[in-house]
Amino acid sequence: MSDQKKRNPEDGGGSVDPEAASDESLQEVHASLMRKREEKSEGFPIMPIMIVFFFSALMLVGGIYMANFGGRFDPMVFDETKGPLAAPDEEDPEELDVVALGSRVYQQNCQACHQADGQGVPGAFPPLVETEWVTGSEERLVRVVLHGLQGPIEVRGEEYSGVMAPFGHLSDQNVAAVLTYIRQEWGNDASEVSEETVAEIRREVGSRGAWTAEELEPYTD
Numbered sequence: 614m615s616d617q618k619k620r621n622p623e624d625g626g627g628s629v630d631p632e633a634a635s636d637e638s639l640q641e642v643h644a645s646l647m648r649k650r651e652e653k654s655e656g657f658p659i660m661p662i663m664i665v666f667f668f669s670a671l672m673l674v675g676g677i678y679m680a681n682f683g684g685r686f687d688p689m690v691f692d693e694t695k696g697p698l699a700a701p702d703e704e705d706p707e708e709l710d711v712v713a714l715g716s717r718v719y720q721q722n723c724q725a726c727h728q729a730d731g732q733g734v735p736g737a738f739p740p741l742v743e744t745e746w747v748t749g750s751e752e753r754l755v756r757v758v759l760h761g762l763q764g765p766i767e768v769r770g771e772e773y774s775g776v777m778a779p780f781g782h783l784s785d786q787n788v789a790a791v792l793t794y795i796r797q798e799w800g801n802d803a804s805e806v807s808e809e810t811v812a813e814i815r816r817e818v819g820s821r822g823a824w825t826a827e828e829l830e831p832y833t834d
């Protein structure tokens with residue numbers, strides 16, 4: 614009671630109805646309970662909203678990434694080493710510009726060592742221009758690229774003894790295209806390499822380590 618009087622000093626103290634006062638105090642208690650509950654529940658929706666924002670942002674960024682780098686899954690742009698996606702069926706491989714595809718595969722996989730002009734780096738990476746390895750036997754060339762090459766080899770009268778990594782992870786189409794490209798670029802003038810030839814040799818040889826020049830001797834013609 615004395616509590617209530619303290620809270621309503623304007624009433625002059627005497628006019629306080631004890632019942633009203635107790636109602637008021639009940640209401641106040643309830644109000645404070647409600648307030649507490651509201652405060653609690655206020656904290657909850659924030660998290661789900663943040664999660665929704667987070668995933669929206671993620672999808673936005675992912676969408677922008679796909680738009681910029683997806684290349685509409687064009688086989689000219691598409692890189693099968695990046696994921697289990699297939700090239701679109703409606704593209705007839707015969708219609709594809711093999712030289713353009715080969716050039717792209719070359720830039721991405723070979724150029725770092727054999728250089729843009731195909732001349733390699735003296736003493737380290739052999740040239741691809743005017744060499745029997747490139748313009749000669751397809752059988753040997755496909756094997757070099759599918760499985761790699763190591764140990765001493767001779768290219769244009771110079772000896773190299775390095776290691777070339779295998780490129781078996783490239784598709785038959787990409788291997789055929791890059792080999793056709795190097796056989797016909799920089800003044801080279803040899804026949805193109807077909808996808809079927811690459812597929813056949815891949816099947817025939819299976820998986821194995823890098824070849825040596827000696828092991829490739831039977832495939833030189």
Ligand code: HEC
Nearest residue numbers: 722723726739740744746747762763764773774775776777
């Ligand atoms: C990391 C460097 C590197 C990359 C990348 C590379 N090569 Fe080579 N390549 C070499 C080396 C080193 C040799 C010599 C290997 C040896 O001494 O036995 C070689 C040898 C060759 C040869 C036989 C020799 C010659 O010069 O004609 C061919 C053909 C060839 N590479 C083609 C390719 C093609 C095609 C690609 C891309 C698909 C490629 N290389 C990517 C380093 C590389």
